[in-house]
Amino acid sequence: xxxxxxxxxxxxxxxxxxxxxxxxxxxxxxxxxxxxxxxxxxxxxxxxxxxxxxxxxxxxxxxxxxxxxxxxxxxxxxxxxxxxxxxxxxxxxxxxxxxxxxxxxxxxxxxxxxxxxxxxxxxxxxxxxxxxxxxxxxxxxxxxxxxxxxxxxxxxxxxxxxxxxxxxxxxxxxxxxxxxxxxxxxxxxxxxxxxxxxxxxxxxxxxxxxxxxxxxxxxxxxxxxxxxxxxxxxxxxxxxxxxxxxxxxxxxxxxxxxxxxxxxxxxxxxxxxxxxxxxxxxx
Numbered sequence: 001x002x003x004x005x006x007x008x009x010x011x012x013x014x015x016x017x018x019x020x021x022x023x024x025x026x027x028x029x030x031x032x033x034x035x036x037x038x039x040x041x042x043x044x045x046x047x048x049x050x051x052x053x054x055x056x057x058x059x060x061x062x063x064x065x066x067x068x069x070x071x072x073x074x075x076x077x078x079x080x081x082x083x084x085x086x087x088x089x090x091x092x093x094x095x096x097x098x099x100x101x102x103x104x105x106x107x108x109x110x111x112x113x114x115x116x117x118x119x120x121x122x123x124x125x126x127x128x129x130x131x132x133x134x135x136x137x138x139x140x141x142x143x144x145x146x147x148x149x150x151x152x153x154x155x156x157x158x159x160x161x162x163x164x165x166x167x168x169x170x171x172x173x174x175x176x177x178x179x180x181x182x183x184x185x186x187x188x189x190x191x192x193x194x195x196x197x198x199x200x201x202x203x204x205x206x207x208x209x210x211x212x213x214x215x216x217x218x219x220x221x222x223x224x225x226x227x228x229x230x231x232x233x234x235x236x237x238x239x240x241x242x243x244x245x246x247x248x249x250x251x252x253x254x255x256x257x258x259x260x261x262x263x264x265x266x267x268x269x270x271x272x273x274x275x276x277x278x279x280x281x282x283x
Contacts, residue, residue, distance in 0.1 A: 011042045013049060013205065014188030016056030017198020023048045028206070030181060042181055045206035047214040050173070053202035054218050057144045057171040060199030065141045065169040069117040076113035076166060079194035080106050086190055093183055094155065104257040105159040111261045112163035115268060119168065122265065123272060134279045141169035142247060142271045143222035146215045148175050148208065148237070150227045150253030155183035160254035161225050162201065164267035173202045173221070175212055181205040208233065216240040216248075223247035223271050227254075247271070 012019035026044040064072070083090070084106050094101055119139050127135040145165045150157035154177035165172050176184035188203050204211055212233055216224050217240040224241060226234050226249070234250050241248035249270045254260035 009040075011040070011182070011185045011205070013043050013045055013053075014185070014191070014201070014203040015049065015053045016059075016202065017192070019188065019192075020049075022046055022206070023052070030179075040182065042185065042205050045175075045204040045211055047210070049204055049206075050211055050214040050218065053173040053204060054144060054146075054215070054220050056199035057173050057202055058220050060197060061141070061143055061171045064171055064197060064200050067169075069119065069169075072167065072169065073113045073116035075195045076109055076116065076163065079191060079196060080109035080113065082190045082194040083109065083187070086186070090155070090183060090186055093186060100256075101153050101156045104260070105156045107257050108156070108159050108163050108254075108260045111257075111264065112167040112268075115164075115167045115264060119268065119272070123269065123274065127276065129278075132281055134281050135276060136279075137274045137276045139168070139272045140275050142273055143170060144220060145170045145172050145271050146174075146218075146221050146224035147172055148212050148215075148224070148226045148228045148233070149177050149184065150229055151177045151179040153253065153255060154180040155187065156255070156260065157227055157253040158184050158187065160260035161227055161251070161267075163260075164264065165225070165271045166196075166200065168268050168272045170223075170271050171200045171202075173215060174204065175208060175215060176203055176205045178206075178208045212237065213240060217244060219244050221246055223249070225249045225251065225270065227251045229253060 022043040022045050024046040027041040028044045029039045030042055090102050123139040124137050129135045147161045184203055191201050216237040223246055226237050238248050
């Protein structure tokens with residue numbers, strides 16, 4: 001029998017395309033994997049980590065929005081492929097009680113990958129006006145979107161909010177499930193090999209009551225999507241959004257593939273702006 005000690009995994013935040021420790025050096029303890037129970041230390045993000053993540057997302061938003069819709073769809077599809085390839089590992093983490101959650105998360109990414117090159121046709125169009133003008137509207141990404149993920153389901157609930165924001169051309173700063181952050185932290189490793197550019201997705205673990213207000217009140221954030229299910233936090237985010245003039249949306253956590261895609265257009269429209277142009281025609 002070997003007396004070798006296993007190398008324990010060190011979880012880190014995912015900011016700007018890099019795995020980083022919290023600047024505060026703090027950590028919290030959560031339960032480990034279903035196949036290897038025990039206590040695991042995870043980084044406890046700080047307000048400074050929120051600022052760093054938003055700065056990284058702001059730097060990435062222009063190049064990400066400038067990519068073709070078809071290319072963004074390819075990248076989201078590659079993310080689904082990468083998540084599928086980690087099926088055994090993440091399945092062990094989620095446990096038998098969440099057997100279908102990983103499959104649903106993969107399918108949600110594939111679904112929104114198919115939306116990227118259809119947004120202009122569905123959301124945009126020619127506007128009839130009673131004047132010698134051509135008026136038309138085009139969808140554009142809102143910019144940097146904050147996501148407050150639900151506690152359960154920790155992986156699917158996160159992916160259901162990430163995918164529509166990315167499909168629309170936004171970058172994202174997400175606060176992971178506080179009760180079960182490990183699937184979200186492992187998702188960072190998946191995204192790292194999925195061709196998603198650095199800074200397009202940033203994932204923070206820690207205490208929601210500390211991180212969410214810092215994120216919601218950040219003036220470089222353009223929208224926030226709250227799936228926490230916490231009415232008090234939702235009211236606070238609404239207040240912060242009003243003060244800093246940003247969009248705020250509240251959702252029930254998606255517990256299945258159907259719940260994540262049935263209102264796909266609504267989810268995308270919540271983080272999309274319509275730019276309307278007028279052009280003179282005729283004499």
